[in-house]
Amino acid sequence: MKKMIFDNLKGIKIIKIETIVDFCVLFSIILYILSFFKPSLLLLDTITTGGDTASHYYTAKYLRDSLLPNDRLFGWCPGNYAGFPMLQFYFFFCFYLMVILNYFFPLTVSFKLVTVLGTFLLPICSYLSMRIMRLKFPIPSFAAIFTLPFLFMEANSMWGGNIPSTLAGEFSYSLSLSLMVLFFGTIYRGVTSKRFWIWNSILLALVAFTHVYTVMFAVCSSIFLLVVVVNDEREFMDRFYYLSKVYILSFLIVSFWILPMIYKLEYTTPYPLRWVIDSFWKITPPILLPFIILSAIGFFFCSYRGDNNIGFFYFSIPIAAILFYLSPYLGVVDIRLVPFIQLSFVLTAAYGLNIITSKLKGRWIIPIIVLLIVIVWVNNVRLIAGDTQEFLRNGGSISKIVEKFINNTIPEILKNEYHGFIPSWIRWNYEGFEGKVSWNEFKEINDFLNGSFNDSRVVYEHADVNNRFGSTRAFESLPLFAGRATLEGLYMQSSISAPFIFYIQSEISKQNSCPFWMEYPCTNTDIYDGTEHLKMFNVGQIIAISDEVKNVLVNNPEYRLEKTVGEYQIYRLITNEDRYVIIPDNEPILFKTKDWKKTSYDWFRSAELIDIPIVFVDEFRDEDIKYFTQVAENLSELTAIPIRKNCTILENISDDEIEFWTSCVGVPHLIRVSYYPNWKVDGADNIYLVSPSFMLVFPKANRVRIYYADTWIDIIGKIISILAIIYTLLIILVTLSRNHRIMRFRRR
Secondary structure (H helix, E strand, O other): OHHHHHHHHHOOOOOOHHHHHHHHHHHHHHHHHHOOOOHHHHOOOOOOOOOOHHHHHHHHHHHHHHHHHHOOOOEEEOOOOOOEEEOOOOOOHHHHHHHHHOOOOOHHHHHHHHHOHHHHHHHHHHHHHHHHOOOOOOHHHHHHHHHHHHHOOOOOOOOOOOHHHHHHOOHHHHHHHHHHHHHHHHHHHHHHHOOOHHHHHHHHHHHHHHOHHHHHHHHHHOOHHHHOOOOOHHHHHHHHHHHHHHHHHHHHHOHHHHHHHHHOHHHOOOOOOOOOOOOHHHHOOHHHHHHHHHHHHHHHHHHHHOOHHHHHHHHHHHHHHHHHHHHHHHOOOHHHHHHHHHHHHHHHHHHHHHHHHOOOOOHHHHHHHHHHHHHHHHHHHHHHHHHHHHHHHOOOOHHHHHHHHHHHHHHHHHHOOOOOOHHHHHHHHHOOHHHOOOHHHHHHHHHHHOOOOOOOEEEEOOOHHHHHHOOOOHHHHHHHHOOOOEOOOOOHHHOOOHHHHHHHHHHHOOOOOOOOOOOOOOOOOOHHHHHHHHHHOOEEEEEEOOHHHHHHHHOOOOEEEEEEEOOEEEEEEOOOOOOOEEOOOEOOEEEEOOOHHHHHHHHHOOOOOOOOOEEEEOOOOHHHHOOOOOEEOOHHHOOOOEOOOOOOEEEEEOOOEEEEEEOOOOOOEEEOOOOOOOEEEEOEOOOEEEOOOEEEEOEOOOEEEEEEOOOHHHHHHHHHHHHHHHHHHHHHHHHHHHHHHHHHHHHO
16 A cells, blocks of 8 residues: 555655745736726726827727738828828737727727736746746746836836836837847857747747847847857857758748838838937846945856856846947937846846845745845835935934934835836726716717828827826727828828828927937928918817917918817818928929938928929939929929919728819819828829828829728738748647657657
8 A cells, every 4th residue: 555655656756945035026027016006997998098098099900900901910090190001010919809809808908918018028928938938946036026026116217127017018129128138048048959939939039029129139139159169160050050941940930020111111210210328227226236336246146157058148238238339320229228237237136135145045935035125125115215315415424314313214114005107007097088077078089080091180289288098199099989091190100191290280289299300300380381281281180288379370371260179279270271282383203312201391381382293203204294284303303384284083981092083184183191001092193292291193084092002112021921821830730749759759
C-alpha cells in the first residue's frame, strides 16, 4: 500500500514556493491597478472622453460599420480633413480587438477594455520576459513590481507608456510597449536556443501593428545579440541568420499595411517635432529616482559578470538615446523615445535590487515586502517630493522639515491613499460624454446639426472651454454624434489637407493650436479671409464660442445666426454653395513643381490667387497639356481666365464614392475632397491633384463616378502577406505534427 502511494506521488509535481510568490505578486499588482480602473467605470455603456481618446472611438465604430462590411481593413473616411485614409497611416490592431470584443460587449465597453489592456499587460509581460530569459527568482517579480512607478509616473501625459499618456489617447503605444518587452525576452531566448523563430516573427508583427516606435526600437536594440558574440564568427552568422529570418518574415506578414504606407508617405503631412524639455525632472521624475539608482548598481555588476540577458535591456538605453537625436531625420517625434529609457531603468533596477538582496535569508518573502514598499512609494511620492522641494526652497531648515514630516506627512503615508490626478482623470474618461454635466448641451448642438456626408461640412472654433464636454477635441466627433463631416480630426499626419485646415482654424478661432507651425505657419483671427477658405472647403456652418468671433460673425452679412445653445452660437454661411462638386470660377492652370505642398500653401495664403486653381505635376506631358489653356512654373505667372458656363450638377457623396451627373462634359470639375492615389474614376481619363489638396476631373460623359479602390501596391502587399501567412501556418502545423509524433514515440 505504501509503495502504491509513493509511486503515485512521484508523478505529482510540487509547486515551488517561488512560483506561488510570483503568482501572488502578479495577482496583487493587477488588483492594485484595478483599484484605479474600476470595473463599474470600464463596463459602463458610455462613449469614452479625455484628450485624444475622445476622438478614437469613432475610428472603432467606422471600422465596424463601414470598412469591414465592405471587406476593407482600412480605407477612406470623409468625416475629417476633407477625407483621409483611415488606419492606413495609424496603428489598427487595437481597433480590430475592439470590434472582436464587440461580439461579447457593447462597442463602448470593448473600446474601454482595449484602451487599458496595455497598462494591465505591462507587469505581466515584464515578468514573462525575464522568466523567458531565465533570470532567476526574484528578478522577474521585481521587474513586474517596478513597472508600477513607470505606469503611475505623472511627470508627462503625452510621451507614451504611462497611465496619463494612455488616458490622453496613447493606448496603442501602451499595448505595443508591453508586447515589445515580451519580445525582448522571446527574441533573446530564440537567438540563444535557435528556436521559436516563427513565434518571434508573429510577435514582432503584432508590435508593428500597434506602434512604429516600438518596432523600430526593438529591431535596433537587437544589435546587442550580435555584438555579444563578435569574437565567435560561426555564432555571429547563426544569430544573424536567425534574426534575418525573424525580421524578413515579420515584414512579409505586415506587407499588406506597411508597403502601401511607405509608398504613399508623400500623401501625408510629416510631424518631426523637436520637443523642448525644459526640466531634467520630466525625464527622471522623483518617482523613478530610487530605481535609477538601483539600475546603476545593477549595471556595475552586469558589466563585471557579463550577464548578457539583463545586458540586453541595458544596451537598449543608449539605443533609445541615439534614436532620440536621430528622430528629426527619421521624421518622427523625438519625445516618444524617452519612455523606452525610463522603462529600461525600472526593469534593470530589478537586477540591481537582486544583487543587494541576494545574501538575505527567506528570499521568498522579499518580493512581497518590496511590492508593499513600492505601492506605498507610488501612493505617496508626491507628498515626499513636495516636502523635499519645500525643504530646498526654504534654505534647508532641517528641524522644520522633520517636524512637518512627523506631524503631517507620516500620518498621510499611513493612510496609504494615492496622491495624484490619475484617479480623477480615469473617472473623467470612463464616465464618458454622457456622464458630463454639459452632456445635454453637447447633444442639443449635435442634434441640431444632424445630417449626412452629403451635407456641407461643419467647423468649430478651437477653444479650451470645449473640454467641458469631455475633451477640447469633442467637436472632432461631429461625424459620430451628428453624422456630419468636419475639418479637424485626430490623425492629422494622415492627410495632405491638414496644414490648410489648421490655417483655417487660426483664422476663425480666438485660440489656435497650429501643430505644423515649423513648416506651415498659421495666422491670427481673420474672419474675412477665413470665409473664403471656408467656402473653398464647402463649410456651411460654424460653431462659435468666443465673444470676439461671435461679434464678428453677427455683423457679417455672409453669416446668419441659426441656433444658440448656452454660450455656443451656430452660424450659417449663407454664401456657400453647399456642394462638393463645382465648376471653378477660372480655368485651372497646369503647374510644374517638385514641391507642390509648399507651393500650394503659398497659393492658399494668397487672397489674390485662390480663385485660380493650379493642377500639380512634376513634368509637363502631352496627355495632360491637352486639357489646359495655360501652364506655369511660378505663382507670379498665374492669370485668371474665367469659365463662363451655366452647368447643372447633381451629386451624391458616400463613404468611399463620389458620383455626379453634369450637363457640362469636357469642362473642368473641382471635387472638394482630399486627393489620394486610391481614388479611381469612371467617366473621365484622369484625376488630377489640384490646389489646395483636392481632385479635379474633365468629364467625358454626363455621369462620373469617383471611387476608392486598391492600387497596385495595395494588391502586391496583400498577396505577399497572404503568402507569408500561409507559409507561417504551414510551418506551425508541421512543427506541431512533428512534436506530436515525438511525444507518441516517447510514450512507447
